[in-house]
Amino acid sequence: xxxxxxxxxxxxxxxxxxxxxxxxxxxxxxxxxxxxxxxxxxxxxxxxxxxxxxxxxxxxxxxxxxxxxxxxxxxxxxxxxxxxxxxxxxxxxxxxxxxxxxxxxxxxxxxxxxxxxxxxxxxxxxxxxxxxxxxxxxxxxxxxxxxxxxxxxxxxxxxxxxxxxxxxxxxxxxxxxxxxxxxxxxxxxxxxxxxxxxxxxxxxxxxxxxxxxxxxxxxxxxxxxxxxxxxxxxxxxxxxxxxxxxxxxxxxxxxxxxxxxxxxxxxxxxxxxxxxxxxxxxxxxxxxxxxxxxxxxxxxxxxxxxxxxxxxxxxxxxxxxxxxxxxxxxxxxxxxxxxxxxxxxxxxxxxxxxxxxxxxxxxxxxxxxxxxxxxxxxxxxxxxxxxxxxxxxxxxxxxxxxxxxxxxxxxxxxxxxxxxxxxxxxxxxxxxxxxxxxxxxxxxxxxxxxxxxxxxxxxxxxxxxxxxxxxxxxxxxxxxxxxxxxxxxxxxxxxxxxxxxxx
Numbered sequence: 001x002x003x004x005x006x007x008x009x010x011x012x013x014x015x016x017x018x019x020x021x022x023x024x025x026x027x028x029x030x031x032x033x034x035x036x037x038x039x040x041x042x043x044x045x046x047x048x049x050x051x052x053x054x055x056x057x058x059x060x061x062x063x064x065x066x067x068x069x070x071x072x073x074x075x076x077x078x079x080x081x082x083x084x085x086x087x088x089x090x091x092x093x094x095x096x097x098x099x100x101x102x103x104x105x106x107x108x109x110x111x112x113x114x115x116x117x118x119x120x121x122x123x124x125x126x127x128x129x130x131x132x133x134x135x136x137x138x139x140x141x142x143x144x145x146x147x148x149x150x151x152x153x154x155x156x157x158x159x160x161x162x163x164x165x166x167x168x169x170x171x172x173x174x175x176x177x178x179x180x181x182x183x184x185x186x187x188x189x190x191x192x193x194x195x196x197x198x199x200x201x202x203x204x205x206x207x208x209x210x211x212x213x214x215x216x217x218x219x220x221x222x223x224x225x226x227x228x229x230x231x232x233x234x235x236x237x238x239x240x241x242x243x244x245x246x247x248x249x250x251x252x253x254x255x256x257x258x259x260x261x262x263x264x265x266x267x268x269x270x271x272x273x274x275x276x277x278x279x280x281x282x283x284x285x286x287x288x289x290x291x292x293x294x295x296x297x298x299x300x301x302x303x304x305x306x307x308x309x310x311x312x313x314x315x316x317x318x319x320x321x322x323x324x325x326x327x328x329x330x331x332x333x334x335x336x337x338x339x340x341x342x343x344x345x346x347x348x349x350x351x352x353x354x355x356x357x358x359x360x361x362x363x364x365x366x367x368x369x370x371x372x373x374x375x376x377x378x379x380x381x382x383x384x385x386x387x388x389x390x391x392x393x394x395x396x397x398x399x400x401x402x403x404x405x406x407x408x409x410x411x412x413x414x415x416x417x418x419x420x421x422x423x424x425x426x427x428x429x430x431x432x433x434x435x436x437x438x439x440x441x442x443x444x445x446x447x448x449x450x451x452x453x454x455x456x457x458x459x460x461x462x463x464x465x466x467x468x469x470x471x472x473x474x475x476x477x478x479x480x481x482x483x484x485x486x487x488x489x490x491x492x493x494x495x496x497x498x499x500x501x502x503x
Contacts, residue, residue: 001046004066004093005039005158007032008073008080009053012490014348014379017165019483023438023445027055027163030217033154033170034072034099038120040152043128050158053080063091071112072099075355075376078108085111096127100187104356105373106139115139119173119188121146148173148193156206166215169203171195171234175222177256178293178359179280181321184221186357192225197237204241204249214434218253223277224265225256231265238272252276257297259314260305266312270425275473277309278317284338285331288324293359306342310421315473318344319378322398323352325388332397336404343417345477346484347405350378351398354385380491399492406488408452411481412459415474419467426469439475446478 010016010028017029032052039048049065051058069088073081078101088095089111097109098116106115114136116127123140130136154169161167172195173188207216224230242249251273259266259277281302282294289298306316320339322331339347353374354361364370369386379402387394404410446456456478463474 001043002065002067003039003042003046003048004062004069004088005032005035005048005050006058006069006071006084006088007035007050007052007054008071008077008084010077011079011377012487013076013377014484014487016487017480017483019486020479021165023441023479023482024165024434025437026165028052029165030168031159031161031164032072033168033219034120035070036154036156036158037151038070038072038098038124039155039158041120041124041128048155048158052159053084055160055163058084058087060091063087063093066091066093068094068096071095071097071102073097073101074099075101075104075374077101078376082109085109098123100183101376103187104183108373113138118142119146121150145174145189145191145193148195149199151195151199153199153203153206156210156212161207161210161212166217167207167212168217168219169200169207170219171200171223172220172225174225176225177222177296179282180293180359180363181352181354182280183355183358186355188221194226194229197234200234201237201241204238208245208247213247213249214432215250215252218251221254223253223255224259224262227262227265231268235265235268235272239268242273247273249273250275252278254278254280257281257300257302257305260300260308263312266309266314270313274314275424276315276317278319279306279309281306281318281338281344282321283324283327283331284334285324285326287326288331291326292324303338303342306344307421310343310418311423313423313425315418315422316342316344317346318342318348320347320349321352322349322401323383323385323387323389323394327387327389327394329389329393329397332401336401339405340410340414341417343414343419343421345411345414345418346480347414348378349398349402349405351381351383351394352385352387353383360385377491379487402488402492406481406484408455408481408485411484412452412455412478415459415477415481416462418477419463419470419474422467422470422473424469424473435472435475438479442475442478446482450482452481 012018051062071084085095095112096114096116097112102115103117114127116123118141122142122144127136127140172192174190174192175184176190255277257279286298309316320335354364355374364385372384374384375382381395381398447453463471
């Protein structure tokens, strides 16, 4: 089989970082980890070609070469996925699709020949066996969750690594919590399943052998769910691996806020190379947290917890939601004050959306409040439910809040708040060529052309004299701010803060 592995394009969203990637001459933030893992499960004799539409084009020549197309996507890639499916169908290719988008909404893709859903370690071998026998079915499902120890090393050789800002790997799947708006447990269950430390080191070695020295994202939804294994096994081995390579590879991941309760765990993570964590804060309103099943965020001082994590050497990025049933118009100011005081510079704030398979989705359906499927875009000012708050009040309050948070004055104020608390580990690493290029471009784009030039130079000078060890982080956040303002202007119709031509 000549096999095309196709990854649809991400639209211009909060997490796409499209406007920031130009500063470092990269095409995409992350590679399609699922597809290159699936590729490792296909028969060895099959010929493979990966086309990530975020970094390259799908050509007619590609379609003519192929016998079969494997497509994987997330919800936010839905529009591009439909276009890719249409092109493959017109080319007469057999189409196989899987991943979160297709698992959540299989009924929306009648043109797909074979839906290989849930986790590929279980369902893909069933499809391949039937295909070899000439009897492949339309749909492959499983309510079982595979042992992560059976997952192969992704085929990194399919990637043009130079086009990506970061690489990705996965240590665990599953989450013990029961947040009613989150579909992680729908997809991966509550039980935590992990790869061995040997598997993780093997994946790191495979990337290292191909010359990768930049950052790596552990894509786990809650990296710290198996704390004992992390502290006894994985983190010590990551530390040893970094030391053996004399590497300065930066790692980042997602976790729950209770990481703040374990100083030993935070210290080990920082020593292993982690410098950033994304945490689902959601809201400072405890009644909303209780109602949505996020009780683990309620019995604590979240603001102090965040500062404790920052002081440990981990920059906190945060997810926030407005539009819970308990929210009143005062929630917008509460969120603003919490985010500004926390120093969470990268604050992803979205309207509540109901995702298929979640408790929220089922409740909204039962109450007749479900309007449509979710867009998958966290910051496009849409919701697929009928909120308790007046919808125009909700949308206007959200627009005003995002305009406030990402105005240069308030955004740069958060950077300063973060850097005052943030205590990075002492490191011998220096600016790499790509970082130097980004720094010089930021001076032109933000410091000369940009409307934020006053805040840029003021914050840059302050950092050089007061927190010079955090200069790399500061410049990165300056550049992120440029991207976030572009996204806000695009989706929320906030005031455009124009910069001149792109770099």
